[in-house]
Amino acid sequence: METQPSTGPVRAVAPAGAETIPGKTPATVPVAATPRNDWRARYVRSMRISDGVAIVITLLVAQLVRFGADSTAGGGDLSWGRFNIDYVFVGIALGVAWWAWLDLRGSRAIRLIGYGMEESREVSTATLIFFSAIAIVSFALSLPVARGYVLIALPLGLVLLILGRWCLRSYLLRRRRRNRAAMSRTMVVGRQRGALETVESLRDHVEAGLAPVVAYYPVGKQPLPEKLQHVEVRNVLAPEDRPTVAGILEAAHHHRVQALVLTNNSPLSSAEIRHLSWYLADARIRLVMNTGLTDIAGPRIHTQQLAGLPLIHVSTPHMSWSRRLFKRGMDIVGSLLALILLSPVMLVVGAVIKAHDRGPVFFGQERVGLDGTRFTMLKFRSMYTDAEERKAALDAANESAGAVLFKMKDDPRVTRPGRVLRRYSLDELPQFVNVLKGEMSLVGPRPPLESEVEKYEDYVHRRLRVKPGITGLWQVSGRSDLDWDQSVRLDLYYVENWSVLEDVLILLRTVRAVFAHSGAY
Structure with a gap:
């Protein structure tokens, strides 16, 4: 609050x-x-300038694409009764109103500085409300607003506004991390x-x-x-x-x-x-x-006035059938596209593994999935064929805190091609088959072994309330560099606060994490 x-x-x-004490004058x-001119005031001014540039570019592009260089050609006027208004002036009016509405709506509030998801949500909400109002006014007053003009301006403007804010925010966060400025x-x-x-x-x-x-x-x-x-x-x-x-x-x-x-x-x-x-x-x-209230996402927290008190209501996390259906649809479409587009890469990887030691290309391992169900998770084999037999001799070298997971940065069981596969997460590509079969999801908690689940404390079993994922908060936040407690906390946060937007952001961050290959071993 x-x-x-x-x-x-x-x-x-x-x-x-x-x-x-009533009646007293302290x-x-x-x-x-x-100070009015501190870094916060300057940052708000930068947001106003960025928004203004984004809106001007948007309306210029909409004007040129819809009406060409000459706005008066091809129906470049807005006709309303006896009035004919050139779309240049319509664009200017819309731009000023749009820019001012972003301020009135609070999308440039100081509390949003540095908080990307919340800032983007406020900008998106304000823009959608603004264009919804345009549609309602146009219908009520029978204004023949060019639909092509609006259909260009809305998505382009939203993208440019969010992109401009992202650039400002990225610069700000770099300054904070580098020398704790601003x-x-x-x-x-x-x-x-x-x-x-x-x-x-x-x-x-x-x-x-x-x-x-x-x-x-x-x-x-x-x-x-x-x-x-x-x-x-x-x-x-x-x-x-x-x-x-x-x-x-x-x-x-x-x-x-x-x-x-x-x-x-x-x-x-x-x-x-x-x-x-x-x-x-x-x-x-x-x-x-x-x-x-730790590890609870903002959308679940609501302030309500009750009995004259500002009470905080925390909504119960619930995966409704419609949300499950939508997530399953994302999984099917995403895994199919991935298998089609990445099939050449998978063929090359399989050939390299086979040529190295003539062993099997794939490695299947039983993992625990949704609500404790068992399934066989597929991976490209990155270890020697006797890796499981050699594990017992390496238990003393386990580098994972908590003794639940087994991790070694220089695991001698990993093959030479396997180190490259793990470095770029190529060994996980066959898991798209698990996603297509419904055993896993594109995004979710890390799929655990049965031996790990047996060591869980009671509250950790909440990780099993959603399908495990190929990627998740654990992967984009450090992967193997995380200790057990950090991994559990991230997985439980995801389970408690799942949303479509969160899945999309995790998928985008996964691309960056894979190329950065930090924590991959």
């Missing part, structure tokens, strides 16, 4: 101590406002353990754009976990002090913070949080509230 900084004038703000504490100075407020966990998470995910420079938490009496004992951040709250709104505001002013993150175990009361949000908004400081 996040509040946007105000763009109004900065006022003096009130400290704690009197804010919850003293004032100044809070430094975020970050918001952030203060974390909460109890000790929650505050330190949040600081560690923000530092690990620089793409969020929040750089924790200071924390504000009461020192707890319970010992901290070992991983949190090494988190270094300055705590500005003395051990004997109680957290107050005044103290938070003074610390925000002193450290010139631009964002404040309130953890889910905040020591403040609901009234104090409400007043704090007002004062921070006046100072144009973002307030970000951590709900404590």
